[in-house]
Amino acid sequence: MTTPSVSITRRLVVSVLLLELLAAVALIVAITVHERHVQLKAFDASLAGDAESLMGAVQDAEDQGDNVMLDLRGVQLNKHAVYRVEDERGQVLGSSGDPALLSRAILNPPGFFEAKAGQIGYRLFVLHGVRTIDPGKPTGGISHKIRIVYGLPVGHVWHEVIEAIRFFAIATAILLGVTAILMVVLVRRHLAPVHELAYEADRISSRNWQFDAPLSAKKTVELRPLARALEAALLRVHLSFEQQKRFTSDAAHELKTDVAIVKSSLQLLSMRRRTADEYSAGLAQSLDDFTRLERTVEKLLTLARLEQPAESDKGDGTQPSCSLRNAVEEALHQSRPLAELKRIEVDVEALDAAAIALDGRDALLLCSNILVNALQHSYERGKICVKLARRGTDVVLTIQDWGEGISEEDRPYLFDPFYRGDISRSRKSGSTGLGLSICKAICLRIGGSIEIANHPAGGTLVTVVLPAYKRISTTRELSA
Amino acid sequence: MRVLLVEDEQRLAENIVAALREVGLAVDHAADGETGSHMAEQGVYDAIVLDLMLPGKSGQSVLHDMRHRAIHSPVLILTAQEGKESIVELLNAGADDYLSKPFDLGELLARVKALIRRGKGTSTSLLRMADVELDTVHQTVLRRGETIDLSPTEYRILEYLIHRPRAIVSKQELLEHLYDFAWEHHSNVIEAHISNLRRKLNLAGTEPLIETLRHRGYRLTGGAPA
Numbered sequence: 001m002t003t004p005s006v007s008i009t010r011r012l013v014v015s016v017l018l019l020e021l022l023a024a025v026a027l028i029v030a031i032t033v034h035e036r037h038v039q040l041k042a043f044d045a046s047l048a049g050d051a052e053s054l055m056g057a058v059q060d061a062e063d064q065g066d067n068v069m070l071d072l073r074g075v076q077l078n079k080h081a082v083y084r085v086e087d088e089r090g091q092v093l094g095s096s097g098d099p100a101l102l103s104r105a106i107l108n109p110p111g112f113f114e115a116k117a118g119q120i121g122y123r124l125f126v127l128h129g130v131r132t133i134d135p136g137k138p139t140g141g142i143s144h145k146i147r148i149v150y151g152l153p154v155g156h157v158w159h160e161v162i163e164a165i166r167f168f169a170i171a172t173a174i175l176l177g178v179t180a181i182l183m184v185v186l187v188r189r190h191l192a193p194v195h196e197l198a199y200e201a202d203r204i205s206s207r208n209w210q211f212d213a214p215l216s217a218k219k220t221v222e223l224r225p226l227a228r229a230l231e232a233a234l235l236r237v238h239l240s241f242e243q244q245k246r247f248t249s250d251a252a253h254e255l256k257t258d259v260a261i262v263k264s265s266l267q268l269l270s271m272r273r274r275t276a277d278e279y280s281a282g283l284a285q286s287l288d289d290f291t292r293l294e295r296t297v298e299k300l301l302t303l304a305r306l307e308q309p310a311e312s313d314k315g316d317g318t319q320p321s322c323s324l325r326n327a328v329e330e331a332l333h334q335s336r337p338l339a340e341l342k343r344i345e346v347d348v349e350a351l352d353a354a355a356i357a358l359d360g361r362d363a364l365l366l367c368s369n370i371l372v373n374a375l376q377h378s379y380e381r382g383k384i385c386v387k388l389a390r391r392g393t394d395v396v397l398t399i400q401d402w403g404e405g406i407s408e409e410d411r412p413y414l415f416d417p418f419y420r421g422d423i424s425r426s427r428k429s430g431s432t433g434l435g436l437s438i439c440k441a442i443c444l445r446i447g448g449s450i451e452i453a454n455h456p457a458g459g460t461l462v463t464v465v466l467p468a469y470k471r472i473s474t475t476r477e478l479s480a
Numbered sequence: 481m482r483v484l485l486v487e488d489e490q491r492l493a494e495n496i497v498a499a500l501r502e503v504g505l506a507v508d509h510a511a512d513g514e515t516g517s518h519m520a521e522q523g524v525y526d527a528i529v530l531d532l533m534l535p536g537k538s539g540q541s542v543l544h545d546m547r548h549r550a551i552h553s554p555v556l557i558l559t560a561q562e563g564k565e566s567i568v569e570l571l572n573a574g575a576d577d578y579l580s581k582p583f584d585l586g587e588l589l590a591r592v593k594a595l596i597r598r599g600k601g602t603s604t605s606l607l608r609m610a611d612v613e614l615d616t617v618h619q620t621v622l623r624r625g626e627t628i629d630l631s632p633t634e635y636r637i638l639e640y641l642i643h644r645p646r647a648i649v650s651k652q653e654l655l656e657h658l659y660d661f662a663w664e665h666h667s668n669v670i671e672a673h674i675s676n677l678r679r680k681l682n683l684a685g686t687e688p689l690i691e692t693l694r695h696r697g698y699r700l701t702g703g704a705p706a
Contacts, residue, residue, distance in 0.1 A: 256560040257489055260582035264495035267585035271502055289491060
């Protein structure tokens with residue numbers, strides 16, 4: 001299944017065009033309303049004007065009854081116009097158009113209204129007026145009340161309105177097209193820093209970690225955080241990659257050296273025919289060499305396992321836990337022969353009950369690594385002080401020796417895999433250079449810390465701070 | 481011939497030293513770069529086997545300082561690194577050969593011997609001087625086609641002399657190049673070995689091969705080497 005791609009350019013252009021379209025529709029609606037109003041007003045004025053003209057065309061009939069008549073000479077009427085002119089007696093003076101519509105319409109009060117005749121809609125105007133015959137006479141003349149209805153097909157007005165709408169619609173369509181093209185060009189141009197950033201980022205590889213965010217991206221407010229984040233992330237990845245690379249290279253070096261020893265031991269043995277005793281001694285030596293290779297592999301695997309995320313500890317998702325006091329006691333027990341050999345006094349100051357979220361073997365590994373280190377770097381007939389105490393929600397293990405201490409030069413690298421400070425710490429002392437790395441990995445695994453420092457009395461002080469195990473019931477059970 | 485091994489890995493060094501001694505070479509061992517550098521600067525080694533990753537002073541700096549002080553002993557580098565660049569760099573810096581760990585002990589011996597030969601200006605493992613033929617691989621000596629049975633020390637003296645035909649080799653030089661620090665050495669031991677060597681090489685109807693120059697040393701005579 002492929003992820004549907006989303007284009008910011010397209011989205012931007014579509015959004016802007018939609019907004020423009022919405023604005024255009026609103027404009028057209030407003031124009032329609034306005035145009036209709038204006039057109040109707042003009043239409044009504046022309047209706048009223050024409051009706052007045054008709055009123056003006058009502059003349060003296062010059063007959064006996066002083067009647068009036070409609071004289072349309074000189075009056076210009078729209079050819080589609082309908083009208084009917086009546087006097088007060090209902091006498092039709094003139095008419096044109098649908099009689100049914102007009103006879104009904106003329107009864108309306110004066111003013112404008114709309115009506116339909118068949119398919120055609122009309123706007124009509126009713127005008128009432130008075131026509132006086134012979135006003136100069138002493139009697140004051142005869143007044144006739146005249147009623148006029150005059151109408152025109154309203155379709156004409158709508159035609160004008162539609163024309164206006166069409167004009168605006170076409171103009172809007174052209175505007176939208178031009179805007180779309182301009183938008184695409186401009187958005188592309190303004191998004192160029194994104195492309196430059198992507199191009200620069202694309203050049204990063206395990207061979208080339210050089211990444212300098214392009215100036216265009218750094219200048220762009222929206223891209224600045226991304227460029228910075230990229231630079232920072234890359235730096236971290238680079239460091240971690242280099243660390244990994246160094247570790248792999250160091251591990252390969254260690255393994256190759258151990259293999260070289262085993263191989264050379266056996267080859268030396270087979271260089272010529274030897275006595276049974278020589279063979280037997282050689283095989284014993286080779287076995288020792290193999291054991292060392294085995295130990296290096298084991299430690300490497302332990303370190304690799306410890307550096308895996310902690311979630312994979314147990315399949316069922318439960319946290320492992322153990323008593324750190326038990327682990328310290330076991331480590332003390334295991335290292336007793338070495339302590340006795342160097343006649344070192346091991347002073348246990350305190351051993352509080354302390355449960356931690358670690359597998360028992362890892363806890364033992366941690367304690368015995370630190371303890372053996374302290375013993376190895378102590379002088380003969382020296383002293384070591386071990387203390388395990390609770391401090392708030394933490395468990396603090398300190399192991400102090402009065403040995404040679406550590407040089408300031410070595411301090412930053414003490415926990416680096418395979419780091420062996422001076423010659424005295426080199427391989428011949430039997431260390432693989434992984435012990436402290438393993439200790440650190442164990443501590444970090446449960447969010448703890450380990451520190452090594454020289455104390456003023458001369459010698460090393462190792463401080464391990466681990467969070468206490470949280471499940472109280474289990475803690476009680478373990479500390480029992 | 482005397483070889484210096486600079487290797488911090490104790491067990492590996494033990495094995496290499498034992499193997500080199502088994503093929504009749506005198507071997508000194510330095511466990512760190514600083515010591516190795518000092519020892520190399522004495523200029524008595526016919527070949528130097530140098531590990532790169534050393535505590536203190538690295539193999540690279542040992543090599544650099546050595547060449548800087550005009551010590552021309554051939555150098556074989558031992559490395560566990562893969563990178564070709566560093567090998568090229570080392571060869572350019574004056575190394576003569578290199579071997580990757582884990583190496584074959586037999587190959588190491590063969591390369592060291594080849595380096596010693598080349599250092600003496602010879603390219604074959606078969607050395608000839610007049611009617612004497614010395615096979616450095618099998619460590620056998622023939623004179624006029626007849627096998628001459630020599631003790632390891634006698635063989636080493638003859639090999640050293642054959643490498644320096646017609647040159648006067650002092651007792652001190654022989655001591656320096658044939659014995660390592662592990663040996664008790666006295667100059668009268670050399671005299672005894674030379675006398676035995678002369679006796680064994682002296683077949684009926686042959687010219688004496690080794691000439692003694694009073695207070696100066698020994699010289700191999702009898703025509704140019706083949």
